Amino acid sequence: MAQLEIRNVTRRFGDFVAVDNVSLNIEAGEFFTLLGPSGCGKTTLLRMIAGFDVPDSGQILLDGKDLADTPPEKRPIHTVFQSYALFPHLTVARNITFSLKMARCAHSEISARLQQSLDQMRLAGQADKYPNELSGGQKQRVALARALINRPRLLLLDESLAALDAKLREEVQVELINLQRDVGITFVFVTHAQTEALALSHRIAVMNLGRLEQVDEPSKLYGFPRNRFVADFIGHINQLDARVLESAHSHLHLSVAGAGDIIAPPLISAAPGQNGTFSIRPEQVRIGVHNELVELKNHFSGMVQSVLYQGDVSVYRVKFADGVTIEALLPNSAPGRAQLFEVGDMVKVGWRHDAGIFFDD
Amino acid sequence: MYSRIGRCGAGLWAAALTVYVFLYLPLAIVVAYSFNDSRLNAEWTGFTWHWYQVLLHDEDMLIAAGNSLFIALVSSLISTVLGTMAGIAIYRYDFKVLNFMVMTPVAMPEILLGVSLLLFYIQVLNLTLGMLSIVLAHVAFSIGFVAIVVRAGLAALDVSIFEAARDLGASPWQTFRHVTYPLILPGMIAGGLMAFTLSIDDFVITFFTAGVGVQTLPLHIYSMIKTTVTPEVNAVSTLLMLLTLTLILAAARFAPDLLKGKY
Numbered sequence: 001m002a003q004l005e006i007r008n009v010t011r012r013f014g015d016f017v018a019v020d021n022v023s024l025n026i027e028a029g030e031f032f033t034l035l036g037p038s039g040c041g042k043t044t045l046l047r048m049i050a051g052f053d054v055p056d057s058g059q060i061l062l063d064g065k066d067l068a069d070t071p072p073e074k075r076p077i078h079t080v081f082q083s084y085a086l087f088p089h090l091t092v093a094r095n096i097t098f099s100l101k102m103a104r105c106a107h108s109e110i111s112a113r114l115q116q117s118l119d120q121m122r123l124a125g126q127a128d129k130y131p132n133e134l135s136g137g138q139k140q141r142v143a144l145a146r147a148l149i150n151r152p153r154l155l156l157l158d159e160s161l162a163a164l165d166a167k168l169r170e171e172v173q174v175e176l177i178n179l180q181r182d183v184g185i186t187f188v189f190v191t192h193a194q195t196e197a198l199a200l201s202h203r204i205a206v207m208n209l210g211r212l213e214q215v216d217e218p219s220k221l222y223g224f225p226r227n228r229f230v231a232d233f234i235g236h237i238n239q240l241d242a243r244v245l246e247s248a249h250s251h252l253h254l255s256v257a258g259a260g261d262i263i264a265p266p267l268i269s270a271a272p273g274q275n276g277t278f279s280i281r282p283e284q285v286r287i288g289v290h291n292e293l294v295e296l297k298n299h300f301s302g303m304v305q306s307v308l309y310q311g312d313v314s315v316y317r318v319k320f321a322d323g324v325t326i327e328a329l330l331p332n333s334a335p336g337r338a339q340l341f342e343v344g345d346m347v348k349v350g351w352r353h354d355a356g357i358f359f360d361d
Numbered sequence: 362m363y364s365r366i367g368r369c370g371a372g373l374w375a376a377a378l379t380v381y382v383f384l385y386l387p388l389a390i391v392v393a394y395s396f397n398d399s400r401l402n403a404e405w406t407g408f409t410w411h412w413y414q415v416l417l418h419d420e421d422m423l424i425a426a427g428n429s430l431f432i433a434l435v436s437s438l439i440s441t442v443l444g445t446m447a448g449i450a451i452y453r454y455d456f457k458v459l460n461f462m463v464m465t466p467v468a469m470p471e472i473l474l475g476v477s478l479l480l481f482y483i484q485v486l487n488l489t490l491g492m493l494s495i496v497l498a499h500v501a502f503s504i505g506f507v508a509i510v511v512r513a514g515l516a517a518l519d520v521s522i523f524e525a526a527r528d529l530g531a532s533p534w535q536t537f538r539h540v541t542y543p544l545i546l547p548g549m550i551a552g553g554l555m556a557f558t559l560s561i562d563d564f565v566i567t568f569f570t571a572g573v574g575v576q577t578l579p580l581h582i583y584s585m586i587k588t589t590v591t592p593e594v595n596a597v598s599t600l601l602m603l604l605t606l607t608l609i610l611a612a613a614r615f616a617p618d619l620l621k622g623k624y
Contacts, residue, residue, distance in 0.1 A: 052524055072527045085525035088518070089543045099529040102539075146529065 001064055003028040003186055004049070004154060009058030011044055018044040020210035021058070026188060031180050033189045035197040036207035037233070042190045045207075046156050049188065050079050062153060073102075078147035082159040084139045086131040086146075093118075093127040096145045103150065113149055120182075121145040137168050148183060157189040161196055173199050194234050198222065206230050228359045231279045238285065238326050242278040242358060244270045252358055254278055258324025262298040263353040270360055280356035285328035287316055287341060288348050299350030302326070304341045316341060318349050388602065395595035412596040422597060425581035432492065432577060433560040436499035441553035443500065444507025445545065448552075451508060452515040467505035474502060475569030482570065490572025498570040499560040506559065507552030514548030515541075547615040554612035558605050 002025035011019040019041040026032045034042040047053040049060060051072030060067045067075060078099070086095050094101075096117055100110045118124050121141040131139060140160065147155055161169050161176075177200060180187050191197055197204050198218040205215040206229075214226040225231035232239070245261065246253035252264040256278055264278060286293060293299045302318040305325060309332075316328045326349060341347055398407035416422060447463045450456075466474060478498045482488040526536040564579040571580060578601065585594050 050524075050528060052528075072524070073530045073532055077528075079525070079528045081521045081525055083519050083521055085519055085521035087522055087525070087540060089540075098526070098531075098539075102530040102532075102535055150530075 002026060003030075003063060004188070005059075005061040005064075006045070006049075007059040007061070009045070009048065009055045009060060011041075011048060011053065012056050017210050019048070019055070022207075022210075022212055023058075024205060024212065024215065026186060028186055029184055031177070031187045031189065031200055031202045033191060033197040033201040033204045034207060035191055035194060035204050035233075038192055040207040041210040042192075042207050043158060046079075046158055046188065046190045049154070050077055050156055051075050076153040077156060078150075078152040078154075079156040079158060080140075080143045080147050080160045082162060084131075084143040084160075084163070086139060086142055088131055091128050091130060092123060092134070092142050095131065095142055096123075096149055098146060099150045117145045117149050136164050137172065140164065140172065144179065148185065151183075152185065154186050154188060157187060159191055160189070161191070162193070169196075176200060198234070206233060208233070225279075225357065227361055228277060228279070231357065231359070236282055236327065236329075237279045238282060240278045240280075240324065240326065242276055244272050244274045244276070244358070244360075247271055251353065254358060256324075258320040258322040259300045259326075264356055264358050265354055267358050267360065270358060274360055276358055276360040278356055278358050280326075280351055282315060282327040282329035284355040285326060285349060285351050287318065287328050287330060288350070291348075293348045293350035296350035297353040299348055302347060302349050304343050304345045304347055307341065307343060314340075318347060320349075391595050392599045392602070394592055395599045397592055397595075400591060412592040415591075415593050416596045416600075419593065421576070422578075422581060422593075425576045425578045426597075428492070428575055429561050429578040432495050432499060433557045436496045436503065436560045437553050437556035439496070440500045440503040440507050440556045441549055444504040444552055444556070445511050445549050447504055448508040448511030448515065448548075449541070449545075452512045463505050463508045465505070466502050467509065469502075471502075471563075471565040472569075474498075475566040478566065479569040490570060491574050494570045494572065495567055495575060495577070498566050499556075499563065502563075502566060503556035503559050506555050507549070510552035510555065511545050511548045514545050518544060551612040551615040554608045554615070558608045558612070562601060562605060 004024075004026040006022055006024040006026075009019055009022050010017065022041075022045060034045060036042045044053060048055055049067075051067065051070065054068075062075070062077070087098065090098070093114055097110050097114050100113065105113075114127075118127055121144060123138065123141055123145065126134065126138060126142075131142070134142065140163075143160070161172055164172060173196065176187075189197075189200060198221075201218055203215060203217055204221055206213040206221065208229050214221060214230045216224075221230060221234050225234060225237075228239070231237050240259065241257040242254040242262075244252060245255050247267070247270045249266060251266055252270055254262050254264050256262055262278070270276070286296070300320060302320045304316055305319040306317045308315040308317075311332070313329050313331050316330065317325050318328060319325050328349060393405075395412055396408050396410070397405055398409040398411065399405075447459075451460050451463060475498075478494075478501065479490075482490060482494050482497075488494055522540060523536060526540045527533070531539060562579055563577075564583065567577050567580060568583075571577065576584075578597070582594055582597060585591075
């Protein structure tokens, strides 16, 4: 039995369907992420789990028990809010111990658990400060400490890293992974940032327009997106118009507009004559001078249209005939690299026959 | 460039100074002549505490002052409680009519409020005018002021802290007791002090709702002026001014914390 079961949950606001018949199982100890663009329904779903919103239909079960009649204060579920929602009139210590005080715990127990929590979250010197005296990272740790101190069954994190600057966010991501492993509590994380989702999660549910598009491990989502939305939302991907010439068990034979004929991984449902999209990640596309790539089944000639130097990598945009372009991502790591391409260079572009995906939608 | 700004600045300073002279000179004259050793407010003849001594022995004046203090205290306490509830309700519920109903008395001309309350008391409630009717009237017009200050305090807070409290196991009552109340307390105090100030020097509404039995300080001062203006009026006005100023400063001390978002 999954720890959290979401069964056919739907939530409407007037004519707008925020969450549309979503079913989902989250296992105990999992770091689970709800990922999607803003307005996709992920926050509404999170609020229904917390108890701040109620499904129009469907059920939410925690450890097999329906939560429908349990108000938020009675659920063993705590939330780390996007704004952290620290109580401005209480010190760090009193913020962290708020839930224990509400539950009327004994003073001795409160102070013992506080000490433990302050040590764990590296907040030892901050106990008597007020939230407005803390840095962004400290506020976030106080919010986490406050939500974890009475060991909830489930911790919900609502865009909890969004308020931190980029450098700090990377540090906090690592801390968050370690923390989740140490406390062993199930985390449900909501974000619109796909890099965060990929870095943190055991599993990710990609949401769009209130529906689940795909629920999978990060590497599966990235490598084997189920549809064009997921492919496009997770990372960058080239999308080229293509037509099926031949559909075999071992491969697809496609005609890609502007480039030519290619061999692609098989798709059972594809039939000759069908139109669709061939999608391939920029890092799977290789660029070389004329003779380097001939061993690849798929290779074409093109002209470098633009180069985006990003330090660790460069993104090359190569133009084929008919104005069709493809992006290729090349690492800049090779020491004393002989050949860097420049705008206007004629190059060969190629990729392996087992790279990329054909979507018939 | 700089000189132009300087000249422009000088012009603004002059304008500001003129405004302040018009505002404060009459007040300064009232205060100064309360110490004047003459029955007339015409020329300065010497310094004296005499008019304050007269004031202390003027029984009618003392009764009126007592009434005013009592009315201000009771009405400000009641309107603080009711105004706080109204402020929270307006903040919490998206119910435009409520907002309109609470705020209207603030903008309503006092004379209209006075007349309508008078008619309401006499014709509808059949109430004998006196202390009770004055207190009710003062509560009616000061609730809106308290509600505005309390709501402004709430609006400056992060909405999610109330959800955070419930999320962490606080019942609705515990959420109010441990989160909402301590955060709006400065606003409540500021609003209450405003209500007290408004009540103690209110003339128009009190005039209509006082009847014949009860005299408040502003009503008494008015009746004194109708006959003869002695510096005793200056003395009592000075004291009233001092009290009001103290209360406004006290209210401002509580309010800015809230408005600056110190919390």
